Amino acid sequence: MKKELISNWGNYPQIEAxxxxxxxxxEVNGLVKKxxxxxxxxxxxxxxxxxxxxxxxxxxxxxxxxxFDIESGIIRCQSGILLSDILAITVPKGFxxxxxxxxxxxxxxxxxASDVHGKNHHAEGCFSNHVLDFKLVTADGNxxxxxxxxxxxxxxxxxxxxxxxxxxxxxxFQLKKIETSYITSRNIKVKNLDEMLDLFDQSGDTTYxxxxxxxxxxxxxxxxxxxxxxxxxTLADLDLKKKKNPLALPKKIKLNVPxxxxxxxxxxxxxxxFNFLFYNKQRKKVNTSIIDxxxxxxxxxxxxxxxxxxxxxxxxxxxxxxxxxxxxxxxxEILDTIGNAGEGSFLVVLKLFGKTEPLAKWSFPMExxxxxxxxxxxxxxxxxxxxxxxxVQRYKGRxxxxxxxxxxxxxxxxxxxxxxxxTSLQAxxxxxx
Amino acid sequence: xxxxxxxxxxxxxxxxxxxxxxxxxxxxxxxxxxxVERLEPLKTHVEITKAISVSLLESxxxxxxxxxTLFEPIAPKIDEIYFxxxxxxxxxKAQTESAETLKIINTNFTGAVLILNVFAEAFAxxxxxxIIGISSVAGDRGRSSNYFYGSAKAGFSAYLxxxxxxxxxxxxxxxxxxxxxxxTRMTRELxxxxxxxxxxxxxxxxxxxxxxxKKNTVYVTTIWRFxxxxxxxxxxxxxxRISI
Numbered sequence: 001m002k003k004e005l006i007s008n009w010g011n012y013p014q015i016e017a018x019x020x021x022x023x024x025x026x027e028v029n030g031l032v033k034k035x036x037x038x039x040x041x042x043x044x045x046x047x048x049x050x051x052x053x054x055x056x057x058x059x060x061x062x063x064x065x066x067x068f069d070i071e072s073g074i075i076r077c078q079s080g081i082l083l084s085d086i087l088a089i090t091v092p093k094g095f096x097x098x099x100x101x102x103x104x105x106x107x108x109x110x111x112x113a114s115d116v117h118g119k120n121h122h123a124e125g126c127f128s129n130h131v132l133d134f135k136l137v138t139a140d141g142n143x144x145x146x147x148x149x150x151x152x153x154x155x156x157x158x159x160x161x162x163x164x165x166x167x168x169x170x171x172x173f174q175l176k177k178i179e180t181s182y183i184t185s186r187n188i189k190v191k192n193l194d195e196m197l198d199l200f201d202q203s204g205d206t207t208y209x210x211x212x213x214x215x216x217x218x219x220x221x222x223x224x225x226x227x228x229x230x231x232x233x234t235l236a237d238l239d240l241k242k243k244k245n246p247l248a249l250p251k252k253i254k255l256n257v258p259x260x261x262x263x264x265x266x267x268x269x270x271x272x273x274f275n276f277l278f279y280n281k282q283r284k285k286v287n288t289s290i291i292d293x294x295x296x297x298x299x300x301x302x303x304x305x306x307x308x309x310x311x312x313x314x315x316x317x318x319x320x321x322x323x324x325x326x327x328x329x330x331x332x333e334i335l336d337t338i339g340n341a342g343e344g345s346f347l348v349v350l351k352l353f354g355k356t357e358p359l360a361k362w363s364f365p366m367e368x369x370x371x372x373x374x375x376x377x378x379x380x381x382x383x384x385x386x387x388x389x390x391x392v393q394r395y396k397g398r399x400x401x402x403x404x405x406x407x408x409x410x411x412x413x414x415x416x417x418x419x420x421x422x423t424s425l426q427a428x429x430x431x432x433x
Numbered sequence: 434x435x436x437x438x439x440x441x442x443x444x445x446x447x448x449x450x451x452x453x454x455x456x457x458x459x460x461x462x463x464x465x466x467x468x469v470e471r472l473e474p475l476k477t478h479v480e481i482t483k484a485i486s487v488s489l490l491e492s493x494x495x496x497x498x499x500x501x502t503l504f505e506p507i508a509p510k511i512d513e514i515y516f517x518x519x520x521x522x523x524x525x526k527a528q529t530e531s532a533e534t535l536k537i538i539n540t541n542f543t544g545a546v547l548i549l550n551v552f553a554e555a556f557a558x559x560x561x562x563x564i565i566g567i568s569s570v571a572g573d574r575g576r577s578s579n580y581f582y583g584s585a586k587a588g589f590s591a592y593l594x595x596x597x598x599x600x601x602x603x604x605x606x607x608x609x610x611x612x613x614x615x616x617t618r619m620t621r622e623l624x625x626x627x628x629x630x631x632x633x634x635x636x637x638x639x640x641x642x643x644x645x646x647k648k649n650t651v652y653v654t655t656i657w658r659f660x661x662x663x664x665x666x667x668x669x670x671x672x673x674r675i676s677i
Contacts, residue, residue, distance in 0.1 A: 024468075024474075025471075026470070026471055062474075065478045065481045066474055
């Protein structure tokens with residue numbers, strides 16, 4: 001079998017892999033049985049060294065809808081279907097994803113293996129909160145049906161288990177009823193971190209909340225940014241034109257980054273200029289508008305291959321969470337460290353997580369503040385991340401393995417008592433095999 | 434216009450890609466394959482996303498008699514039939530093992546002909562319908578590397594040629610497709626030159642459009658028409674000394 005060079009969205013690291021791409025789910029069992037070590041992989045929209053292995057089962061052809069009840073909103077699909085494809089099918093029928101990350105180009109299986117969270121975590125939890133059952137091909141090559149009562153241990157080990165328990169082949173979950181495909185969005189311009197965290201606390205009743213932060217500002221303006229709040233618009237919220245087709249799918253506007261940018265393009269000055277423009281684009285303190293769901297949830301999906309702006313060497317995303325208690329001080333320390341290192345990051349994203357499901361013990365979220373930062377890969381990256389890891393550790397936080405390529409093992413939570421059959425570059429780096 | 438489409442060899446890559454092109458003018462889709470349980474997910478997917486009903490039929494092209502009884506009652510309902518089933522086989526194995534030789538001939542020629550005969554008669558009777566047979570450029574001239582497959586496909590092409598001439602007079606159209614190299618499961622282990630290799634999506638789209646326009650013989654990529662023109666015209670005295 002021919003090998004190909006693969007990497008996830010951060011373009012770092014890369015690995016030579018044999019990629020099996022079964023067309024039919026029945027082929028998965030045989031492949032798992034035959035291979036010593038293998039890993040399922042979806043669309044590669046995670047960032048670091050998770051979902052990379054020398055032998056890969058790509059689920060991308062296992063992308064069929066198996067059942068969709070338009071009364072209850074329960075849908076069952078094969079694991080390789082993209083969230084974007086699910087939306088195109090369900091939105092016209094009045095249903096939205098119960099939880100969605102910031103890109104819709106991930107697979108359903110990936111959503112479960114990473115137990116993704118979204119802007120509504122504080123209100124509606126992780127993706128797994130809405131999963132009813134799934135099927136998993138385990139190390140012996142057999143298919144296992146799992147839910148909260150049947151094979152419950154495997155169920156919870158698979159949720160956020162990063163593919164280490166087997167190959168997820170199908171998932172059944174509950175969609176969310178919507179009246180329209182639009183979002184009522186309210187953007188609030190925020191002066192600094194104190195104001196930001198206060199506003200997060202006050203907006204607990206809002207379904208969706210997330211903030212963009214300027215990570216290079218120091219002193220009194222440290223943590224300035226824009227808090228973005230949103231609700232699904234009701235029919236009554238729409239103007240006459242939109243009312244004609246309230247469940248319309250957004251128009252596709254596709255920009256592309258056709259080539260890798262040279263590595264030097266994205267420097268501190270570019271980030272500063274970008275942050276300035278982004279912050280000052282909004283004149284008023286509060287800006288309310290009705291926008292389509294793509295604009296609200298997936299602004300970056302409009303630019304194909306945006307990861308190429310970081311150059312061929314790639315980038316890493318550092319996402320951590322700190323417990324709410326003492327979290328503010330931790331965030332300040334992190335922002336100081338980044339400011340001192342002069343490492344700019346576009347689109348630093350801050351979010352307040354809510355309560356979590358105790359059984360989902362391998363899921364990333366915990367009640368507290370999560371921040372996601374992008375760093376271009378340089379010789380200093382490991383150093384910087386070591387410094388950040390120190391702070392996260394001191395504040396008893398953890399990091400998100402779906403983004404990780406550099407962090408230490410003590411900061412991550414994944415099952416260790418699993419077979420060595422399903423292995424990843426990440427599991428090897430962290431010494432979990 | 435309501436129409437019913439049947440794909441035989443529905444687990445093949447091109448047939449799978451073809452399913453996604455089928456539009457809502459189609460009212461019912463028949464998928465025929467040996468491992469029909471593999472197609473269950475595709476069936477529900479098409480039914481849910483396209484609101485087209487789908488029937489799955491289990492059939493092995495090489496079970497001649499069984500196929501005739503299976504297809505005779507269904508054939509009059511069908512408006513378009515695509516025959517995708519094929520078997521490349523192992524040339525060297527077929528040189529010494531008659532089972533392999535027979536499998537190649539029976540899948541690509543005998544079995545194909547017996548099934549399409551049923552449809553030809555039904556379509557002639559109702560004076561409408563389209564038959565699309567997927568043959569191969571390998572049938573354009575026998576070559577040392579794959580002449581069992583090539584000769585079976587040559588026979589299949591000649592069969593389609595003749596049937597086209599006969600049925601044209603009663604309003605039934607027959608189209609022959611000659612894909613060149615295609616990146617599919619059948620050729621996964623072969624090292625094919627990228628420039629002249631088509632993806633199954635591209636092949637499906639070419640076939641789908643050509644069937645709408647009622648073309649006679651279609652090469653999936655034009656370059657193959659020229660490649661085969663050259664290969665066919667190499668004098669035998671030279672041809673037998675070279676290996677292509």
